[in-house]
Each structure stands twice: as structure tokens, then as C-alpha cells.
Amino acid sequence: MSENTEKKQGFFSKLIVENPVFGLYLGICSALAITTSLNNAIGMGVAVIFVLVLSNIFVSLVRNITPNDIHIPVYIVIIATLVTIVKMLIQAYTPSLYTALGAFIDLIVVNCIILGRAEAFASCNSVGASAKDGLMMGISYTLSILAMSFIRQLLGTGSLSLSNPFNNVTLFDVRLIPQGFEIPFFTTQTGAFLTFAILAAAVTAYKNHLDEVAKKGEEK
Amino acid sequence: MNLLTLFLSALLINNIILAKFLGMCPFMGVSSKVEPAIGMGAAVIFVVTGASILSWLLFYLVLKPLGLEYMELICFILLIAAFVQFVEMFVKKMSPSLYKQLGIYLPLITTNCAVLYAAQENISQGYNFIEMIINSVGIAAGFMLMLVIFATIRERLQGNDIPKAFRGNPIAFIIAAIMAIAFSALAGLV
């Protein structure tokens, strides 16, 4: 029982501390720009998971045959091809998401998370481990931008809404803050920076707390 | 479109860091002191302008006549990577003093969102050659301006008593938030 709770706590704290957006500060460009609504966040998250998992797999597959000094152009070609495929799929099947995300689908190519994981993990680990790592990182990223969109949409427009991007059917639209009491500030750029700063500070505080607990454990 | 309006729009109003959130990564990493910030900014101006010109030429001379517009992303990012390597090699050989100033930042710019964004914006807005150059220089100058202002503020804050949870990057975002409010006042300029 205690082992399970320890494992759960380890997983939970790992999710927060090694969070690519708030813990490692990777991929901030898209995290700030598209988190105005839950729809965009989920759409971007799914696209990133797709690209991340597949790029990790392909990079891991070719890791033994790429010469070390030119590994970067190889990774760029792999990732750019995957992003072009994702972009075409989004444009074809979910056009509303395509207009909402705009240029940021293309910018997944230079998203530091994907290149960083390819370089740091997939280039020296097996295919299975790389795929799993890609999935974990992608889910962690999606959860972080969901958290940010949740705050921004709730406080900025007063309601939470989600719609099916394939056929634009609204799944739910809940107004939690009465009309006129919402703070439109949170949908602007400044609100994005502020929300990000607060969430990043919360994660840093948690990291500091963990460090203190570890230090006390060592002293004992 | 009026060229001055285009330049001001790219520089201040649709500023790439404060309005479009692109190029944030080096913004956090290189902005603790003013001198590296100036070096990084100069490198970005050089790379963005050169890469925009090359990618514009590639698009209108090769991709569009052949009907290969879908290849835009792959071709642009490969072109940017090649160009950055070429510039670094050129600077290493021609001017060691220039390499000291900005050569070390050049590899960072390959994956800077700003370069790819500038190259693609020129295409998606359909600018002609002169407009493309003005837009690219405006975007990069906006990046450098914000980076230098940011570095100055951060330098001043270095001795201060910042709450423990905010030290490092979170306070940087608070500073960026305040800068965003300040510069959003210019939205009515154009």
C-alpha cells in the first residue's frame, strides 16, 4: 500500500518537476500563444504527441546509421516531414482547428521539446523506450497547456467550452463566471505572460519544497 | 502597403516577442546581461534577413512555378539550417572579432521560431521583394529591441530580493508581462 502511494507520488512529482513547459521551459512559444481556449490546447497537444512519438521512433531507428556530425540535418528532415504530414491532416480533417492554430502547426518543427528529446533520448535508446518517452513527454506537455488554457479561458471569457473539431459540434459550453465579471485581460498577451509566470512560480516552489524535503532526509 | 507602416508594425505593434510570442527560448536564456543580448540581437537580424531573402527566392523561383508549395516547410527549415552553418563558417574565417561578438549565438538561431516565422510570413502575406526585406528587418529589429530592454531590466534586478519561487525564469515572465502592457499602448499607432 505504501509502495503504491510512493510510486504514485513519484509519478506525480515527476510530472510536475520534469514538466517540459513549466519545469524545463521548452516549447514556450506555442504554450503562450495558443492557450486561449481548451479546443486549441487539445488540438495542439494531440499534434505534438503525434509528431513527438513518431519522430522519437524514427530517430531511434536510424540512430546507429547516422554519422554523428550530421545528425542534426537528419533529425530536421524527419521532424519536418512529420510536421508537414500533420499539417495536411489537420487542414483536411479539422479545418476549424487549422485556422485557429495557424502558423503554430508549422512551428512544431522548431519546438524545442521535439528536437530536445530526439537529441537527448531517442538518439541513444531503443525504439520502444523512445516511443514511451515521447508519449510521456507529449502527455505532460498537453496537460500543461491544458492547465494554462483552463485558467485563461475561464478567467478571460468566463466560460469553458469544448467542441468537436471534426464537425464543429459543441460538446459543452459552461458559463462559470457571470457575464460581465470575466477578466478579458487574460486573453491578451499580458495575461498569457502573467498566467505562465504564476504557474512557473508554482512549479518552482514545488521543486524547492522537494529539495528541502530531500535535504532534511539526508540530514537525518 | 506603406513601407514605413510595415516596418513599424513589424517592429513595435506586432512585435515578435511581445505580441506573437515567438523567439521566447533565447529570450529566457541569453537575456541576463546586456552585452550578450546585443550580440544575439545582431546575429538574429543578420540571419533573419539573409534567410528570408533566400527562402523568398526559393519559393518564388522554384517551389511556386513547379507547384510544390507543400514542400515549403521542409525546404525552408533546411535552407535556414544550411544558411546558419554558412554564416558561422564565413564569420569564423573572415572576422574573429565578429565571431567573439555574435558567432557563439549563431547555432542557437537555427531553431529560433523567429526565423522560420519571418520566412513563412513573407510568403503567406504575399510581399514583394522590398516589402519582404523591410518586414524581415523589422521583425528582427523588434526582437533585438525587446531583448536589449529585457536584459537591461534583468541586470538591474539582479541584486534584489525576489521571492524564492520567482527566481530565475518566472520573474522574467512577469517583466515580459509588464513590457507587453507598455507596448500594447502603441497598437493605435498604425
Add this chain to the structure above:
Amino acid sequence: MRIIIAALLIIGLFALNVFLYRANNATPVPEGCENTEMPQCSGCGIMDCAIKKKLEEKEREEKHEIS
């Protein structure tokens, strides 16, 4: 036909990249600039991740030396 041209374009750009990366690695850094590193790269960019590894190794070495 167009697919062949597209493939040739990608291969051509890739070959250009490989050539330039190799040439760049071959040109030596001018004297006096060998040990300048990024101060505080928060994981941005590929080259940054390469430098980040070196910085992390240095931090680990320093921790080992202290303890």
C-alpha cells in the same frame, strides 16, 4: 514527375546541409574563443541541448568535487 523533382529538392538541400555542417566543423574556431559558453540556456534549440549536456556534466563534476 513532380514527385521526383520534390525528392531531388529535398535530397539536394540535405546534401547542401551535410556539406556545410562538415565544412563548418572542419574550420577551427579563432584563437581566444574556444571556451565561451552560453550562460543560462534553458533548453532552447538543438545546439543548446548539446551545450546543455556539457553544462550538466560540469555541474555534476562540481557537485562530486564538493561532496
